[in-house]
Amino acid sequence: MPELHGPVLVIGAGLLGTSVALACRAAGLEVFLADTASEHLRTASGLGAGVVHRGEPVQLVVVAVPPDHLGELVAQALADTDAVVTDVGSIKSQPLAEVRAAAPDDVRRYVGSHPMAGSERSGPLAATATLFQGRPWAIAVHDQADDNAVAVVRALVETCGGVPLVLTPEEHDAAVARTSHLPHLMASLVAGRLAHAPEGHLAMSGQGVRDVTRIAASDPRLWQQIISANSTAVLALIEEVQGRLGAFRDAIESGERVALGELLSEGVAGTRAIPGKHGGPPRPTSSLYVAVPDHPGELARLFADAGEIGVNIEDIHIDHDPGRPVGLVELVVAVERSDHLAGALGERGWDVHR
Amino acid sequence: MPELHGPVLVIGAGLLGTSVALACRAAGLEVFLADTASEHLRTASGLGAGVVHRGEPVQLVVVAVPPDHLGELVAQALADTDAVVTDVGSIKSQPLAEVRAAAPDDVRRYVGSHPMAGSERSGPLAATATLFQGRPWAIAVHDQADDNAVAVVRALVETCGGVPLVLTPEEHDAAVARTSHLPHLMASLVAGRLAHAPEGHLAMSGQGVRDVTRIAASDPRLWQQIISANSTAVLALIEEVQGRLGAFRDAIESGERVALGELLSEGVAGTRAIPGKHGGPPRPTSSLYVAVPDHPGELARLFADAGEIGVNIEDIHIDHDPGRPVGLVELVVAVERSDHLAGALGERGWDVHR
Numbered sequence: 001m002p003e004l005h006g007p008v009l010v011i012g013a014g015l016l017g018t019s020v021a022l023a024c025r026a027a028g029l030e031v032f033l034a035d036t037a038s039e040h041l042r043t044a045s046g047l048g049a050g051v052v053h054r055g056e057p058v059q060l061v062v063v064a065v066p067p068d069h070l071g072e073l074v075a076q077a078l079a080d081t082d083a084v085v086t087d088v089g090s091i092k093s094q095p096l097a098e099v100r101a102a103a104p105d106d107v108r109r110y111v112g113s114h115p116m117a118g119s120e121r122s123g124p125l126a127a128t129a130t131l132f133q134g135r136p137w138a139i140a141v142h143d144q145a146d147d148n149a150v151a152v153v154r155a156l157v158e159t160c161g162g163v164p165l166v167l168t169p170e171e172h173d174a175a176v177a178r179t180s181h182l183p184h185l186m187a188s189l190v191a192g193r194l195a196h197a198p199e200g201h202l203a204m205s206g207q208g209v210r211d212v213t214r215i216a217a218s219d220p221r222l223w224q225q226i227i228s229a230n231s232t233a234v235l236a237l238i239e240e241v242q243g244r245l246g247a248f249r250d251a252i253e254s255g256e257r258v259a260l261g262e263l264l265s266e267g268v269a270g271t272r273a274i275p276g277k278h279g280g281p282p283r284p285t286s287s288l289y290v291a292v293p294d295h296p297g298e299l300a301r302l303f304a305d306a307g308e309i310g311v312n313i314e315d316i317h318i319d320h321d322p323g324r325p326v327g328l329v330e331l332v333v334a335v336e337r338s339d340h341l342a343g344a345l346g347e348r349g350w351d352v353h354r
Numbered sequence: 355m356p357e358l359h360g361p362v363l364v365i366g367a368g369l370l371g372t373s374v375a376l377a378c379r380a381a382g383l384e385v386f387l388a389d390t391a392s393e394h395l396r397t398a399s400g401l402g403a404g405v406v407h408r409g410e411p412v413q414l415v416v417v418a419v420p421p422d423h424l425g426e427l428v429a430q431a432l433a434d435t436d437a438v439v440t441d442v443g444s445i446k447s448q449p450l451a452e453v454r455a456a457a458p459d460d461v462r463r464y465v466g467s468h469p470m471a472g473s474e475r476s477g478p479l480a481a482t483a484t485l486f487q488g489r490p491w492a493i494a495v496h497d498q499a500d501d502n503a504v505a506v507v508r509a510l511v512e513t514c515g516g517v518p519l520v521l522t523p524e525e526h527d528a529a530v531a532r533t534s535h536l537p538h539l540m541a542s543l544v545a546g547r548l549a550h551a552p553e554g555h556l557a558m559s560g561q562g563v564r565d566v567t568r569i570a571a572s573d574p575r576l577w578q579q580i581i582s583a584n585s586t587a588v589l590a591l592i593e594e595v596q597g598r599l600g601a602f603r604d605a606i607e608s609g610e611r612v613a614l615g616e617l618l619s620e621g622v623a624g625t626r627a628i629p630g631k632h633g634g635p636p637r638p639t640s641s642l643y644v645a646v647p648d649h650p651g652e653l654a655r656l657f658a659d660a661g662e663i664g665v666n667i668e669d670i671h672i673d674h675d676p677g678r679p680v681g682l683v684e685l686v687v688a689v690e691r692s693d694h695l696a697g698a699l700g701e702r703g704w705d706v707h708r
Contacts, residue, residue, distance in 0.1 A: 116560050126708040130645055136557050165557055175555035178547055183566040186544050188621030189598055190537050193591060195624035201529035203490055203519055205628050206470050208569040212537040215562040217625040220618035224611050231606045237547060238603050244543055245599065249592050252585045257578050264574035267542030270549040271571040274559050291484055299670075300654070300661030307654030316653075316670045354480040 004155035006030045009058040009083070011073055013037075013044035016088045016115065017064030018127035021049035023160040026129045032056060044124040060152055063087040067225040071098025078106035084152040085110045090176060091229040092140040092169035100144075108146045111153045114138040114172060115162055122219075130161065137162030140169040177233035182241065184215055184223060185234070191216035207317065285314055286338035288331045291351040302329065302350065309344040311337045358509035360384045363412040363437070365427055367391075367398035370442045370469065371418030372481035375403035377514040380483040386410060398478040414506055417441040421579040425452025432460035438506040439464045444530060445583040446494040446523035454498075462500045465507045468492040468526060469516055476573075484515065491516030494523040531587035536595065538569055538577060539588070545570035561671060639668055640692035642685045645705040656683065656704065663698040665691045 006029035010021045013035040021031045021044065031050030035041045045051055061077040063070060063085065070089045075098065077085045089095060092112045100107050115137040137157045141150055157164045167175065191213035194202060227234055244263065251259035292298045306313060315332035333341055345352045360383035364375045367389040375385045375398065385404030389395040399405055415431040417424060417439065424443045429452065431439045443449060446466045454461050469491040491511045495504055511518045521529065545567040548556060581588055598617065605613035646652050660667060669686035687695055699706045 116558060128705065128707040130705055131707070133645070138558065165554075167554070171552075171555070172558075174552070175558045178551055178555055179559045179563045182547060183544050183563045185602055186540050187562075187566050188618050188624075189595055189602070190540050191622070191624030192598060192617070192620040193532055193536060193594060193624065194627045195620050197532055197627065198525075198528070200519075200521070201525070201532055202627055202629055204470060204492065204526075204529045205533045208541075209533045209537045210628060211565045211568050212541050213621070213625050213628070214565050216618075216621035218622075220615050220622055223618050224615045227606060227614065228609060228611060231609070235603065235606055238599065238606070240547060241543055242596070242599060242603070244546060245539075245592065245596060248539055248543070249589065249596070252581060252589055252592070255582060255585070257582060260581065261574050261578045263546070264542050264570075264577050266546040266549050267567070267570035268545070268572075268574055270542075270545030270547065271567050273548045273551065273556055274564060274567070275556055291487070297661035299667055300657035300659075303654035303657040305654075307651035313653055313672075315672050318667075318669050351482065351484055353482040353485070354477075 004029065004152055004159055005059060007032060007056065007058045008050075008156075009034065009053055009061045009077075009081075010050065010064060011035070011061060011077065012064035013040040013049065013124050014064060015122050015124065015126045015131075016117075017062065018044045018047065018049045018124040019117075019129065019131040020062050020064065020088065020156075020160060022047065022127055022129035023132065024156075025049060027159045029159070032058060040124050044127070047124065047127065049124070049127070057081065058083045060156060061085045062156070063089075065089075066222065067091055067095075067229045070095040071102070074099050074110055074112075075102035075106075078103045078109055083109070084146075084149045086113045086153045086156065088113060088115055090114055090180070090226050092138075092172045093232075094229045096140070096142055096169050107142075108144050109149050111142070111145045111149045112140040112169065113153055113157065114140065114176070115157075115160070132157075133161040135162050136165050138165045138167050138172050138175075140172045141166055142169055173230050173233045174236075177230055177237050181227055181230055181234050182237045184218070185227070185238070186241070187213050187216040284335040285332045286335040287354070288333065288338060288342050288345070289353050290329045290331060290345065292329045299329070302345075305345060305348050305350070306331065306341065309341055311341040311344075358383065358506055358513055359413060361386060361410065361412045362404075362510075363388065363407055363415045363431075363435075364404065364418060365389070365415060365431065366418035367394040367403065367478050368418060369476050369478065369480045369485075370471070371416065372398040372401065372403045372478040373471075373483065373485040374416050374418065374442065374510075374514060376401065376481055376483035377486065378510075379403060381513045383513070386412060394478050398481070401478065401481065403478070403481070411435065412437045414510060415439045416510070417443075419443075420576065421445055421449075421583045424449040425456070428453050428464055428466075429456035429460075432457045432463055437463070438500075438503045440467050440507045440510065442467060442469055444468055444534070444580050446492075446526045447586075448583045450494070450496055450523050461496075462498050463503050465496070465499045465503045466494040466523065467507055467511065468494065468530070469511075469514070486511075487515040489516050490519050492519045492521050492526050492529075494526045495520055496523055527584050527587045528590075531584055531591050535581055535584055535588050536591045538572070539581070539592070540595070541567050541570040565671075639686045640689040641708070642687065642692060642696050642699070643707050644683045644685060644699065646683045653683070656699075659699060659702050659704070660685065660695065663695055665695040665698075 008024045009032045010017045011034045013033050024031050032053035033050040034053045061083045063073045115132050117131050117135045317330040342352050362378045363386045364371045365388045367387050378385050386407035387404045388407045415437045417427045469486050471485050471489045508518050671684040696706050
């Protein structure tokens with residue numbers, strides 16, 4: 001398998017591009033940078049991510065620009081260099097189609113990729129060499145791709161600390177439609193109903209609706225590009241959801257409890273299908289609720305106690321209900337450690353319940 | 355305003371009933387308990403929540419049973435006693451209609467209520483006197499309600515430390531349809547699509563889909579009761595969502611970027627409409643991402659450092675992406691404290707980025 005020996009050219013010095021550049025620099029590779037925004041370029045090179053590209057030959061080009069410009073800039077990079085070209089965009093089929101049309105003879109040197117990281121932040125200042133550490137990173141291998149191109153892109157993923165997942169571009173787009181784009185649209189639909197809520201009704205908001213709508217706060221300009229570029233896969237799922245929503249409506253209208261229960265049970269099964277931490281099957285967890293005064297230092301005291309007790313916290317949620325002078329902190333722990341933690345925290349004076 | 359002097363009879367010694375009983379006991383009131391499950395009754399009285407009811411006269415009855423039995427048991431309590439009667443169920447119009455039909459002369463003594471607490475847990479062992487501290491607690495005042503009954507229920511809310519929100523039963527049900535029942539159905543729809551995902555696709559799941567689907571893991575039997583009992587308000591919102599989902603589909607199918615952007619922007623506006631912590635307008639917050647080794651004690655060290663730095667953590671999310679050997683912890687802090695915290699954590703050797 002060919003080494004990634006560099007140099008690497010990163011086009012687009014935003015969060016992802018600069019993070020890739022920093023990870024390559026950390027691995028000792030020579031990195032060049034290009035960006036139409038000279039401010040981003042200055043910031044990224046100031047961070048040590050590489051030097052401004054002046055046409056030097058490279059082994060690999062990484063295109064890290066918004067979805068609308070992916071196809072065009074990949075094709076351009078194939079025309080300008082003899083290098084392997086990849087990108088880190090969140091959709092894969094449409095840019096590939098554009099590249100096939102614009103550069104049919106060079107498309108073999110292009111293998112798109114997509115790291116599962118960083119979508120909520122932006123700009124080179126947010127970048128870090130460790131952004132991709134342990135993250136799934138899809139490599140979208142198409143039928144005309146060179147073995148060498150695939151191997152170089154895989155080496156990039158490994159250099160950045162990512163976990164390679166090989167998929168076809170179509171599989172990739174179907175997967176993110178289901179795990180990212182549809183959830184985003186649905187979160188946006190739920191949140192949109194809050195924008196029109198009668199005054200006073202939102203005082204009843206609990207943690208549930210906050211969780212469901214959180215991702216709907218992301219930049220609509222970026223998301224309209226992402227969803228438009230993955231329209232086929234997203235539309236297939238919307239159609240499925242329309243059918244299911246109609247079934248929910250029918251079950252509620254007709255009072256068919258069993259049908260309603262089956263629809264809700266399908267949701268329960270779905271939550272269990274999401275892989276657990278570290279990729280294994282989800283481990284059974286149990287939640288403890290601890291009342292914590294809402295000022296600096298109290299959370300530290302709680303986690304210090306949990307650390308001394310020796311129980312690993314799998315997840316945390318802080319309850320934001322309005323008006324609450326103490327926060328309710330939910331600690332998610334392995335089910336077999338839950339009794340021990342509850343007892344030991346109680347002995348240390350914490351108000352703990354299940 | 356009449357004091358709540360007791361005795362109080364709590365019917366249903368589950369999480370909510372036992373917590374109400376414990377809060378009343380903590381305030382020095384005499385509390386009686388009733389439950390068809392003798393095990394719950396024994397557990398609750400073992401916890402000091404009160405003694406088994408043998409027909410003693412009471413000032414207030416609190417009915418804390420699943421939605422399906424609310425109306426019947428409230429009517430029964432009105433018939434059996436001269437007391438004020440309330441309940442703590444999550445829907446208000448349908449039980450009221452049942453009580454009006456079954457006990458038209460006594461309905462003036464009934465004022466339903468609904469504390470925003472505890473729905474994800476169950477059973478008396480999960481109960482605590484502080485469950486309602488600072489939580490919104492709706493008082494659903496209907497047009498035939500006695501002033502005395504309203505005042506006694508308000509006194510109960512205050513005794514339990516809740517924050518009274520007075521609404522009509524119809525307003526209440528419309529509010530929870532929007533802030534709780536619709537989000538639940540939509541989370542369930544998104545999760546349901548994961549249950550049928552092709553193998554391998556779910557490896558792409560990030561924190562977003564986990565947040566959106568979290569509440570869909572709740573007990574389908576309870577939720578089919580809740581949603582069935584609030585069918586009118588839920589159906590009105592489903593119709594609204596069907597229209598909006600159709601608009602999303604049209605915008606995506608026709609490639610109308612502006613329309614898609616407007617729909618997504620409506621979602622952004624909705625996330626901003628949710629009241630902030632402590633009931634005020636949402637304070638602008640900013641997120642820092644810290645890489646934390648995934649073993650006991652490391653979170654404690656992070657929060658100890660944050661506590662010493664003196665910055666209050668508003669919220670926390672732990673990133674669960676599979677395969678990641680270090681956890682990525684998102685700290686949400688007031689925007690004006692974010693630079694200080696990032697700098698100070700960096701000085702202490704933490705790998706922090708935005």
